[in-house]
Amino acid sequence: xxxxxxxxxxILSLLLLDGAEVAASIKDxxxxxxxxxLLECRLDSATxxxxxxxxxxxxxxxxxxxxxxxxxxxGLTNVKRVxxxxxxxxxxxxxxxxxxxxxxxxxxxxxxxxxxxLFGENNELKLSQLxxxxxxxxxxxxxxxxxxxFEKVVDKLLRGMxxxxxxxxxxxxxxxxxxxxxxxxxxSLYDYRLGEQVAIGALLYVSNGxxxxxxxxxxDNLTIAPFAYGDLFE
Numbered sequence: 001x002x003x004x005x006x007x008x009x010x011i012l013s014l015l016l017l018d019g020a021e022v023a024a025s026i027k028d029x030x031x032x033x034x035x036x037x038l039l040e041c042r043l044d045s046a047t048x049x050x051x052x053x054x055x056x057x058x059x060x061x062x063x064x065x066x067x068x069x070x071x072x073x074x075g076l077t078n079v080k081r082v083x084x085x086x087x088x089x090x091x092x093x094x095x096x097x098x099x100x101x102x103x104x105x106x107x108x109x110x111x112x113x114x115x116x117x118l119f120g121e122n123n124e125l126k127l128s129q130l131x132x133x134x135x136x137x138x139x140x141x142x143x144x145x146x147x148x149x150f151e152k153v154v155d156k157l158l159r160g161m162x163x164x165x166x167x168x169x170x171x172x173x174x175x176x177x178x179x180x181x182x183x184x185x186x187x188s189l190y191d192y193r194l195g196e197q198v199a200i201g202a203l204l205y206v207s208n209g210x211x212x213x214x215x216x217x218x219x220d221n222l223t224i225a226p227f228a229y230g231d232l233f234e
Contacts (some may be wrong), residue, residue, distance in 0.1 A: 002118070081194060104118070186205070
């Protein structure tokens, strides 16, 4: 099944299914410090939207969520791991979250997180494309550098400036090719391991589809190494 919901419809659906914590996190991310009155108005319009999509019915003032839709959303609350990727593009950032279970569910945020597309997907190639990662690791050696040096180069690329020979010489050529092709734009990855205590891993990565490089920070030092979608599950 594939569901396409506005942010308001998604929040309302979660609230109706006792998913207040997740609903609150989406509300904060999308609408920020919105007043309760304005949020209520938005959720009123979301009610009509869900009804028109056949996902909600109202009988004698009682709201009932479509059973198949209920099972789909409730399945998202039972996963032990969520991988969230913020992908930088010329048009702005997009977000793809993978809810990892026996079957994977993708949450794709579109139009500045105003629309959420939810669907099942287990094809590794499609999942790697959605998360902007290469399917398998491609050659290249890991290397190390200081974070301030790296930040200076990324800032120059973001501003469309040429790199000096010394700056070029600091990098693995294969990595630099990818970084320059992406104009210095980096993706972010957040790996949530859910349980009694939530463990969160956070990394940066850059990819051109054929090669992906992960950037790990340890205080002022960076380790930059080849990476691939499959490495997330090793």
